[in-house]
Amino acid sequence: MLRKLALGGIRSRFRDYAVLFSGLVIASAVFYMFLALATNTAFLKSNSPVAMASFIFGFGEVLLVIITMVYIVYANTFLMSMRQRDYAMFMMLGAKGRKIGQLIFIETVSVGLLASVVGVLIGMGLTSFAGNLLIGMLHAPATHFSPFWAPALLWTFGFFMVMFVIAAFFNAAKLLKTPMLALLHAATTPNRIQQKQPVLFIQAVLALVLLAIGYWAMTQLAHLQLMAIGIALVTIVLGTYFLFNSLLVWLIGMLKRDRRFAARGLHTFTLSQLSFRIRDYTKILSVVAMLFALALGAITVGLGFQHDINEMASRQTAYDVVTIDANAKTQQAAQKLTGVTAKTTYTQKVTPKALYFDAAQLDAKPLEFEWFNHGTWKKITVTSKNFARYVDQVDAQLLQFRTPADGQRQLQVVSHADFTAAQGQTRAIVTYQVRDFAANYDAIETMVTQQNRQYHVRSADQSGQKFMIYALINSMYSGFAFMGFFLGIAFLAMLASTLMFKILSGAGFDAARYAMLQKIGVRPSLLRRSIRQEIGALFIFPGALGVIHVLFGLKMFKGLLQHPYGNLLVPFGIFIVLYAIYYGLTVWIYERIVLTKPAA
Incomplete structure (x- = not known):
């Protein structure tokens, strides 16, 4: 019975689960690919250029583990936010806490297991494609290379299952401690931040100071070494949160007070929609901005390393x-x-x-x-x-x-x-x-x-000979380029699906407000414009700040890249196009949910 309820809950919210599921699948696929390339000892021993890049894959795997852990935590939080009303209804009908906990466990682990299975299957195909791409980049023979690698398979399943089991126990414990009425009305309860202007001003100043310290630390990598990374990480994360927490609240309030702007079209409605759950948005936008910077930075630096291979080799000798x-x-x-x-x-x-x-x-x-x-x-x-x-x-x-x-x-x-x-x-x-x-x-x-x-x-x-120098540089830099590109794609999938999931998780409750506007005669074109503006703001703010983070972060690579700012058009263009596709997909799904034909 519990299994049927769990699977029924997943089927009833398949659209929302699909957004989360896609991010988990990509994360597990890239996770498997990195492990398959980094732990295939026979492949590494028989190919010295690839073996030299193995530690790069290990470093990339560590980054992927950290980001994936953060993503899984947020994903499971969103899962709970979607299902908590259903769980509260089960409690009202007499379900015991132990049964609710089992239901949460089955749902959470089922999603994780299914995502891991699909992700590993896709990961094998990705490993075949990426492995051959890497072999081509390194000009290494494909001896002992195999897309299927049992240790990578076991580690991928082990990691994701452990994470989802922990998340399931945590979700169950948290839900059972929450009052039933709070669960019933959580999705419809506004969480506006009632803060005074001095508090917002202090947070804004603190955000600018913290970001300035973080940006400065990234320029001092040669002097501060690893300490620079630690300082930048802490200050930029905190500065990003405080900036969104103060900037969004202040900006929404300012626009609402501007009568000329607020009275135009559905601006008042759009601003009210943003302010309704502003506290959750400030948290999620901070995470998305950091993931955006990591993803764009990884792709930019990776392509920068690839571009530098021939130039660095040519600087050692003019003759090929x-x-x-x-x-x-x-x-x-x-x-x-x-x-x-x-x-x-x-x-x-x-x-x-x-x-x-x-x-x-x-x-x-x-x-x-x-x-x-x-x-x-x-x-x-x-x-x-x-x-x-x-x-x-x-x-x-x-x-x-x-x-x-x-x-x-x-x-x-x-x-x-x-x-x-x-x-x-x-x-x-x-x-x-x-x-x-x-x-x-x-x-x-x-x-x-x-x-x-x-x-x-x-x-x-x-x-x-230039060939000897080229082969040495290529074995290192191609590994970095490979790691950067695929890590960037994985981070992009996680950040975009996280933001999509957050926006779409509240679409079901927003549908009633849009239906009311349709009944009083608001044109569908105005409603679509309002949706695009609201979702566009949620995509643009973290994207813009993420770009700024990357532009300052590239200073850390001045000692490694020949021209860290010389080839930004290609990576930035690729990333912006992919980000825009996610935005368009989010708008399309959201409109299909909320813009239903009103009943006569």
């Missing part, structure tokens, strides 16, 4: 690949290069004591190097006239023009006559520059591998 007397296999791989922007051949002569360049040839085709000077990188061209000046500064990049067998031979530039007269082995050095390094990764890898075998190069220190 350099060959020395290339053998047949190396030449065959070189023919597969696409988008070659420059190909230059130099003749080098190997003598017992030195490696000679022809001055005439060098002046006709200057060498190109990247030079770090006075805190900035700049490209320099090296000819016979300035070779001696720069040779020490670019010694690491000159490794590309020598082999381990060259020993202590020094690179020197001599006149054309001296070069011709010098006795020694002559070899051809060819430099390549391509438009897209990643697109030519396989061909360049083959060229470097063959070159290393030809000259017995055993380490990156002996190579000097």
